Amino acid sequence: xxxxxxxPSMDCAEGRAANLPCNHSTISGxxxxxxxxxxxxxxxxxxxxGLKNNETNEMASLIITEDRKSSTLILPHATxxxxxxxxxxxxxxxxxxxxxxxxxGTHLIIQP
Amino acid sequence: xAGVTQSPTHLIKTRGQQVTLRCSxxxxxxxxxxxxxxxxxxxxxxxxxYEEEERQRGNFPDRFSGHQFPNYSSELNVNAxxxxxxxxxxxxxxxxxxxxxxxxxxxxxxxxxx
Numbered sequence: 001x002x003x004x005x006x007x008p009s010m011d012c013a014e015g016r017a018a019n020l021p022c023n024h025s026t027i028s029g030x031x032x033x034x035x036x037x038x039x040x041x042x043x044x045x046x047x048x049x050g051l052k053n054n055e056t057n058e059m060a061s062l063i064i065t066e067d068r069k070s071s072t073l074i075l076p077h078a079t080x081x082x083x084x085x086x087x088x089x090x091x092x093x094x095x096x097x098x099x100x101x102x103x104x105g106t107h108l109i110i111q112p
Numbered sequence: 113x114a115g116v117t118q119s120p121t122h123l124i125k126t127r128g129q130q131v132t133l134r135c136s137x138x139x140x141x142x143x144x145x146x147x148x149x150x151x152x153x154x155x156x157x158x159x160x161x162y163e164e165e166e167r168q169r170g171n172f173p174d175r176f177s178g179h180q181f182p183n184y185s186s187e188l189n190v191n192a193x194x195x196x197x198x199x200x201x202x203x204x205x206x207x208x209x210x211x212x213x214x215x216x217x218x219x220x221x222x223x224x225x226x
């Protein structure tokens with residue numbers, strides 16, 4: 001699986017959009033980009049994933065660059081409950097047949 | 113629809129003892145994976161079970177073993193516990209195939225080895 005690079009921490013004001021970047025310059029054509037978050041002492045929560053097209057769901061939007069070497073997770077209206085560690089993960093296939101390789105993630109802190 | 117459930121939520125063991133952690137996957141999922149998360153670190157993949165067999169394994173010693181039952185539930189066993197085994201143990205479930213699949217995690221079992 002390709003490695004990812006994320007900033008260790010970010011701040012965002014409550015009510016503003018939080019944009020979390022991820023670099024995955026060695027991604028292969030069949031690798032998906034997954035985003036998870038982990039609120040303190042809880043299990044990781046799935047947010048969104050995509051292959052090459054931009055994706056949106058009720059939680060967030062995922063923007064993948066055309067060359068697929070980087071992506072941005074967007075939380076449109078951040079709340080205090082969005083404070084968490086966010087993990088960007090590149091996975092070999094879209095199925096459940098492979099384990100996830102977590103890095104250190106980005107600690108997003110939403111400021112009131 | 114119940115998500116991934118794990119038990120127990122917290123437990124304390126003594127060095128050298130053995131521990132068994134349990135996981136019930138999300139309804140309909142056939143694959144269970146286990147992760148270890150030390151304090152301040154991201155989760156680390158231990159192994160994955162599908163069709164009652166270990167399919168993949170991370171960089172963990174043989175002291176870590178598991179089992180999957182016909183109903184897809186799973187157990188993680190750790191023998192000869194070390195202080196360094198203290199961690200949050202996470203279970204995740206998914207479908208084995210199907211592209212664009214989502215992997216769901218349970219809330220974890222906190223293990224403290226003293």
